[in-house]
Amino acid sequence: MINLLYTEFLKLKRSQMLLISMLGAATAPFVCFIAYLNMKSKKTGVPVLFNEVFSETNLYVVLLTGVTLYGVIATYLFNREYTENTLKNLLTIPVSRISFFMSKLILLLIWILLLTVVAWGLTLIFGLIGQFEGLSLTVLIKAFKEYIVGGIFLFLLTAPTILVTLLFKNYVPSLVFTIAITMVNVLIGNSEYRVLYPWSAVLVIANKDFFPEYLPVYSYISIFTTSLLGFIVAIIHFKKEEIH
């Protein structure tokens, strides 16, 4: 397993994906920063609070950029073994298919957490540059927790995207799928159903922004069943799959 994980890292050497994903992770902090600067210049009296900027940025990450970006990364990690015809080399060693799958998931989790930290760090740095107010350790830690929770749940929710990748062995269906997920996020982002839809429920949980009508456990159930079901079907499929 350690060896598998090591080779997963080695496979990323010189890969453009790492850099591209960093840029992707930087978009939400940057856009929010510009938006708040703009607001600050218009309403001079009203202070821009770190607390608010962190929340707003995380909203964009979790509902928009994160879903798509992490979906693309997950697709890249699994799909390249098909497009580069490398799977047969590994499976005839033989490498256990389950271990192989798991090592990819671990790498994906590390990658997503890295990007989450990047988004958090950039939000902080931009905030310092923009001289936003109300920075304290409590605010920083609270934001960090929310970001990490968002990242971990979004990682869990890459399962269906991975399944789509394994089924189609192509970027396009996976991309369409993640875009569709994001669209629904936008559509129901303001309705109470956001508590139930797994991808928007992530933000609800990260921000503890529950509705009184729905128990928080519904949000957790929604996310965990989607994730578990996705992973189980993906693993069963991958385990049985023939390599042509």
Next chain:
Amino acid sequence: MSNWVLETKALTRKYKEQTAVDAINIHVSKGQIYGLLGRNGAGKTTTLRMIMGLVKPTTGEIEIFGQNIQENAKQIYPRVGSIIEIPGFYENLTANENLEILARLRGIHRRDAVPYALSRVGLDDEPGKLVAQYSLGMKQRLGIAAAIMHEPELLILDEPTNGLDPIGIQEMRNFLLDLCEEKQVTIIISSHILSEIEQLADIIGVIHEGKLLEEITIGELRKRNRRYLEFQVSNQNKAVLLLEEYFNIIDYEVHEKGNIRIYSHLGEEGQLNKVFVENDIEVSKIMMSEDRLEDYFVKLIGGRVSD
């Protein structure tokens, strides 16, 4: 336990209605080079994929080193190396890094395993080059390096000369012959080119439309398809007498109506003719037989077994 390195028993694979591989029984013994010969679409790759466990047989069994592959994959495959169709590598890495990945997953600890494999296939002179910049021929050689890196006892090669130039093909041939001789590696190699297989294999399995038509050793094949000189003469008995007495030829056949086939003294038809004529034998035809190996396969599978 059987004494075959590899044996398939009524191995069959169906894709929907189509039977890609149809109840084939392959037998490969230790240290042999086994050539799987067949036209495109004959079922070679499907057979080799099943042997490597990448595709499951619809029915039938495969034994490698006397063990069933489905139950003993973990024991068997570390002792096998393979290239199935185009070899695949990570394009953003160098040859060395690609092999490093495989070495690590194979648990090879010898530090010289990767450089050694690369030098054996002649890919050690440009260490910084990424696989993305490799030609098909270079990738094919890297595939060979990956397949031999762990010193396997059995090598499965699916049309490994695809994409190689004539010199590359000859190098590959010598390389495989060396490997077979030095290390007693058993090799199964598929091809759709008869001449290529003929120069390499000890035994040929002819596959056509999913069926294994024949397993024949090269020796037997040559014997069955030996070239000969054909004479059409007026006096058969006298001619035969001359062949035996004058030329000491014993390896000949007499066919109907003065037709004689001589299996030795190829290229000496002028001299033979001269002696016949001097002895008042009329010679109405002299012919050198064609290279019959090709004919033989054409007859067997109905078409040309080459490009």
